[in-house]
Amino acid sequence: MPSNLTSPVPPQVGATASVAGGRANGARDTLSGVTGGPHEKVPPREGLERVLTGIAGEPLVILLTGHPDPDSIGGALAHQRICESLGVPATIAHVLPVSHRENRALVKLLNVEMQQISNSHELSHYKYLSLVDTCTTEASLEIPADLKLLTVVDHHRALSGKLDAAFVDVRPSIGATCSIYAEYLQGGLTPLDGERRDDARVATALLFGIQTDTDDFTLATPADFAAAAYAKAYCDAEVLKRVGRRTVSAAAMDVLGRALANLSVVRDFAFAGVGMVPSGDRDAIGAAADYILMREDLDTVLVYGVVDDRVDGSLRTTSPSVDPAVFIQTAFGRDRDGKPYGGGRSDKGGFQIPLGLLADCEDTDRLWALVQEMLENRLERVVPDIERDDHRERERDRDRDRDRDTHHTRRRRTDP
Numbered sequence: 142m143p144s145n146l147t148s149p150v151p152p153q154v155g156a157t158a159s160v161a162g163g164r165a166n167g168a169r170d171t172l173s174g175v176t177g178g179p180h181e182k183v184p185p186r187e188g189l190e191r192v193l194t195g196i197a198g199e200p201l202v203i204l205l206t207g208h209p210d211p212d213s214i215g216g217a218l219a220h221q222r223i224c225e226s227l228g229v230p231a232t233i234a235h236v237l238p239v240s241h242r243e244n245r246a247l248v249k250l251l252n253v254e255m256q257q258i259s260n261s262h263e264l265s266h267y268k269y270l271s272l273v274d275t276c277t278t279e280a281s282l283e284i285p286a287d288l289k290l291l292t293v294v295d296h297h298r299a300l301s302g303k304l305d306a307a308f309v310d311v312r313p314s315i316g317a318t319c320s321i322y323a324e325y326l327q328g329g330l331t332p333l334d335g336e337r338r339d340d341a342r343v344a345t346a347l348l349f350g351i352q353t354d355t356d357d358f359t360l361a362t363p364a365d366f367a368a369a370a371y372a373k374a375y376c377d378a379e380v381l382k383r384v385g386r387r388t389v390s391a392a393a394m395d396v397l398g399r400a401l402a403n404l405s406v407v408r409d410f411a412f413a414g415v416g417m418v419p420s421g422d423r424d425a426i427g428a429a430a431d432y433i434l435m436r437e438d439l440d441t442v443l444v445y446g447v448v449d450d451r452v453d454g455s456l457r458t459t460s461p462s463v464d465p466a467v468f469i470q471t472a473f474g475r476d477r478d479g480k481p482y483g484g485g486r487s488d489k490g491g492f493q494i495p496l497g498l499l500a501d502c503e504d505t506d507r508l509w510a511l512v513q514e515m516l517e518n519r520l521e522r523v524v525p526d527i528e529r530d531d532h533r534e535r536e537r538d539r540d541r542d543r544d545r546d547t548h549h550t551r552r553r554r555t556d557p
Contacts, residue, residue: 215350319350323368465490
């Protein structure tokens with residue numbers, strides 16, 4: 142993404158304000174573009190309303206990054222609803238496919254209209270950009286210089302510095318972006334009342350987004366529970382039940398099997414490479430990390446593979462001292478535009494590193510060997526004992542093989 146993303150500040154919006162908060166890891170909630178005067182603090186929903194009202198009639202695109210998940214889809218639907226109620230035509234767009242079975246079911250059953258784009262030309266007829274459930278645009282997509290960043294609403298910790306947008310509401314202290322949008326609606330910005338045709342659709346998407354991003358409410362905050370209770374009153378229970386029916390595909394089991402076979406353990410940290418993974422099975426990488434984290438002697442797990450033209454990975458942790466976003470940025474750094482290759486929240490994160498020219502390599506075995514070497518070298522930045530522990534593990538394997546060979550030789554000598 143070019144560094145010339147700029148944003149207009151409509152005349153109704155005053156100075157910026159910051160609100161402290163966040164989890165124990167030091168992340169802060171950020172609200173900007175939501176003050177009405179030197180002594181007046183405007184609620185976030187009112188700040189968002191002012192910004193969107195100031196561009197009424199202008200086309201806006203809501204851009205989702207990564208593979209769209211329930212939290213980003215639900216938040217985008219709510220944002221689209223708010224935009225259109227204020228006279229702003231809004232389109233939901235994404236670059237990477239909707240990969241997980243549950244997420245495809247959500248899109249189908251709720252009839253969510255989203256445009257998959259592959260190049261910057263497809264964004265040329267939009268004037269404004271909104272980011273939902275993310276603070277950065279898709280790494281593989283060049284953003285047109287005249288597409289102005291207008292709003293950012295997210296619950297992930299922002300690592301890319303100050304966000305140049307007219308309205309920013311980033312709350313790492315909350316479990317789901319859908320909870321923030323439910324708060325906007327409940328506060329009076331196009332509220333759910335059961336009278337509008339899309340009330341049940343938006344409410345169902347919001348509730349499912351909150352449920353999945355808080356790991357079935359185990360990580361939910363009081364704000365998440367309040368938002369879920371609000372959405373639950375209007376959601377379609379039958380659709381929610383069908384979307385939430387969880388199954389494991391054969392491909393996901395295959396990825397898990399490869400992760401277990403290739404698992405390397407360094408004290409309470411484990412990592413595994415799973416080789417080439419079809420784009421439609423990308424979510425199996427995260428599922429494998431979730432499963433391995435259940436091992437009793439581990440508190441942090443990283444699983445990665447090659448998906449299309451990139452290295453795709455997932456990090457899971459239960460350690461209070463591990464910040465996934467910081468871990469990923471420390472290990473893998475930033476791209477040439479200064480944008481991190483990944484991010485995360487308190488217990489999980491993900492990263493995507495383009496392969497560049499290596500993507501054209503037809504020798505997949507050689508390509509995978511290069512990827513493994515690169516990943517392990519980068520992980521040494523965060524876990525410096527990886528090389529030494531791997532070396533000791535190889536030495537132990539050789540010792541076991543040597544003992545086994547010696548045992549068999551002795552048996553042959555003693556057999557009649």
